[in-house]
Amino acid sequence: MPIFAQKLLNGEKSENDKTKHHPEMMDVLAKELNTEVSNIKDFDLVLYDTNKSTLGGLNDEFIFSGRLDNQLMAYTGLQGYVRANKDITSLTESSDCRIYVSFDHEEIGSTSDRGADSAFLETILQRIMKMEVSQEISPTAYQEAIRKSYLCSADVAHAVHPNYPEKHEAQHKPKLNEGMVIKTNFNQRYATTDLTALLFKTIAEKNNLPYQDFVVRNDSPCGSTIGPILSSKLGIRTIDVGCAQLSMHSIRETGGAKDVETSIELFKHILEEFSELDEKFEIDFEWLSKQTDEQTNQPTNEKINQPTNEKINQTINKKVTQQQKNEKISLQINEHIDKPIKNKSKNIKIIKNFIKKIKKYYNKVVSYVSNFYKKQRKMQQRTENKQKTIIKKLVNNKSKI
Numbered sequence: 001m002p003i004f005a006q007k008l009l010n011g012e013k014s015e016n017d018k019t020k021h022h023p024e025m026m027d028v029l030a031k032e033l034n035t036e037v038s039n040i041k042d043f044d045l046v047l048y049d050t051n052k053s054t055l056g057g058l059n060d061e062f063i064f065s066g067r068l069d070n071q072l073m074a075y076t077g078l079q080g081y082v083r084a085n086k087d088i089t090s091l092t093e094s095s096d097c098r099i100y101v102s103f104d105h106e107e108i109g110s111t112s113d114r115g116a117d118s119a120f121l122e123t124i125l126q127r128i129m130k131m132e133v134s135q136e137i138s139p140t141a142y143q144e145a146i147r148k149s150y151l152c153s154a155d156v157a158h159a160v161h162p163n164y165p166e167k168h169e170a171q172h173k174p175k176l177n178e179g180m181v182i183k184t185n186f187n188q189r190y191a192t193t194d195l196t197a198l199l200f201k202t203i204a205e206k207n208n209l210p211y212q213d214f215v216v217r218n219d220s221p222c223g224s225t226i227g228p229i230l231s232s233k234l235g236i237r238t239i240d241v242g243c244a245q246l247s248m249h250s251i252r253e254t255g256g257a258k259d260v261e262t263s264i265e266l267f268k269h270i271l272e273e274f275s276e277l278d279e280k281f282e283i284d285f286e287w288l289s290k291q292t293d294e295q296t297n298q299p300t301n302e303k304i305n306q307p308t309n310e311k312i313n314q315t316i317n318k319k320v321t322q323q324q325k326n327e328k329i330s331l332q333i334n335e336h337i338d339k340p341i342k343n344k345s346k347n348i349k350i351i352k353n354f355i356k357k358i359k360k361y362y363n364k365v366v367s368y369v370s371n372f373y374k375k376q377r378k379m380q381q382r383t384e385n386k387q388k389t390i391i392k393k394l395v396n397n398k399s400k401i
């Protein structure tokens with residue numbers, strides 16, 4: 001109960017010592033603690049809604065509960081972790097180090113001795129590396145392991161509210177019970193990248209588990225998670241995901257009952273299947289470099305008509321249409337530019353007038369500035385003269401004395 005509670009040294013309450021808390025609450029506390037009100041000096045007290053979570057809705061499709069944000073993801077993440085590691089062979093056969101971690105203080109910015117923005121996770125990971133592998137490991141083993149790793153940052157997401165559908169982008173309206181929300185924000189308020197999303201979606205689709213894409217309306221501020229903090233701190237590939245929910249941060253929040261099970265399953269499959277899938281993923285650097293070469297060389301149509309493989313073919317087709325579009329645009333621009341050129345004498349007049357106006361304005365500015373300095377100099381001289389006469393008077397007076 002109370003963290004700070006102490007009797008006054010002399011056992012009496014001083015006259016000035018007026019309690020800052022409500023007397024009735026103090027009575028309740030004193031009764032609970034079996035002591036006198038005067039013995040309670042101060043406390044760190046947190047009030048909770050003690051009602052249990054319940055299912056609701058016609059088909060029990062909703063969960064009504066306090067603190068769904070973010071106990072929902074803390075719970076489903078942990079359950080997924082337990083399921084993935086239940087079968088001991090899945091652990092012994094895997095070369096992965098599977099880790100589940102939930103952080104305190106996310107709602108107040110994560111900067112604390114135990115928050116995501118602390119040294120906690122990094123130091124723990126480094127210690128695990130030293131414990132798990134032999135002494136003769138490469139000095140960069142930790143950094144290499146981090147680059148091969150994948151982090152699911154899981155925090156609940158705002159579902160579209162039936163009364164305020166306009167608060168969401170048309171194609172980005174997360175709904176309850178329709179699966180994990182993948183959050184993307186190109187200002188990096190979420191750490192999701194194309195690659196981390198692709199890995200996640202591939203595993204979800206393979207296991208018939210639903211997911212939804214989400215970006216915040218671009219005129220609304222975007223919330224954030226521990227995803228960007230950890231991905232930048234550790235250098236780990238990260239995705240930001242979470243279940244959709246309503247009434248976030250109110251004392252009683254609303255979530256989707258079906259999302260609990262699908263989230264647990266999804267986390268389980270990510271833990272089990274990530275490494276194998278990641279090994280199959282290849283970035284086609286040869287193809288990429290060809291693309292950049294083409295872009296810098298600005299290829300002619302003849303060059304485009306000699307495709308070397310299917311992928312290049314597809315992009316080139318896109319490119320040709322884009323090029324045609326560009327040509328159209330440049331034609332339009334040229335037309336626009338051409339028009340005034342036809343009327344040369346008129347243009348020259350306009351330009352001459354413009355130059356005249358600028359000259360006039362310039363002269364005004366110059367005269368204003370020079371006047372300003374003249375005035376200042378005069379004022380300075382006046383004060384200097386005054387000072388001189390005062391000094392003279394003083395000197396004269398002294399000599400008289």
Ligand SMILES: [Zn+2]
Pocket residue numbers: 069107248249
């Ligand atoms: Zn929150």
